[in-house]
Amino acid sequence: MTQNLPEGFDYVIGEGGYEAFKDYAALMERAESLGVPQPKGLIVPEGYQFTGGAIQTHVPQSWSAENEKVLKQLRVKAAAAGKKFYTEKTTQEKRKDIRMSYAKGKTQLSIAIEHTDVQSPNVEIMDDPKSEKPGELTIAGQKVTYTGGASLPKGSFPATQHYVRWNDKDANLSYRVWARDNGLSKQDLIALAEQLINAQ
Numbered sequence: 734m735t736q737n738l739p740e741g742f743d744y745v746i747g748e749g750g751y752e753a754f755k756d757y758a759a760l761m762e763r764a765e766s767l768g769v770p771q772p773k774g775l776i777v778p779e780g781y782q783f784t785g786g787a788i789q790t791h792v793p794q795s796w797s798a799e800n801e802k803v804l805k806q807l808r809v810k811a812a813a814a815g816k817k818f819y820t821e822k823t824t825q826e827k828r829k830d831i832r833m834s835y836a837k838g839k840t841q842l843s844i845a846i847e848h849t850d851v852q853s854p855n856v857e858i859m860d861d862p863k864s865e866k867p868g869e870l871t872i873a874g875q876k877v878t879y880t881g882g883a884s885l886p887k888g889s890f891p892a893t894q895h896y897v898r899w900n901d902k903d904a905n906l907s908y909r910v911w912a913r914d915n916g917l918s919k920q921d922l923i924a925l926a927e928q929l930i931n932a933q
Contacts, residue, residue: 751789760786770846774932786833791848840916897926
């Protein structure tokens with residue numbers, strides 16, 4: 734995936750709060766207290782154990798309109814300071830994402846619920862021409878994409894990783910369920926996605 738960014742800049746990397754948890758109940762309790770979206774209705778496959786989770790401040794994607802606004806502000810500050818590059822810490826404390834991981838032997842299962850960003854009309858995103866397009870399917874009326882095998886961006890993910898992804902447009906949230914090391918099939922991921930979609 735390539736992106737056309739403003740001249741003189743590569744990426745703006747935002748940093749924000751990050752809290753890690755080893756206990757699932759503590760993670761859910763903290764998420765509830767902060768109003769962070771939770772994976773309601775989720776029942777993980779038998780034998781999978783919770784290995785950790787995190788709540789973190791949402792960082793806008795480099796292709797988003799929000800990130801473009803930050804870039805413009807930084808360019809003004811860079812010019813005023815007589816510098817070609819200018820960086821500063823950016824946060825969005827009111828928008829927090831949640832991630833959690835499970836494992837069974839060598840197989841890893843991860844779930845993420847993140848806030849969605851609006852793509853800037855001035856940033857072009859092109860698919861990797863060496864990869865196939867993700868598969869599309871509908872689960873409980875929700876459009877879902879499946880990415881795995883030949884549709885994985887080359888060099889970006891382990892060959893054994895695959896995932897399903899969808900957007901809850903009403904809540905402005907993006908869901909992703911992924912696994913690696915061949916312990917879960919495409920149908921297993923679809924079943925997990927169906928649980929989460931039905932509970933939205």
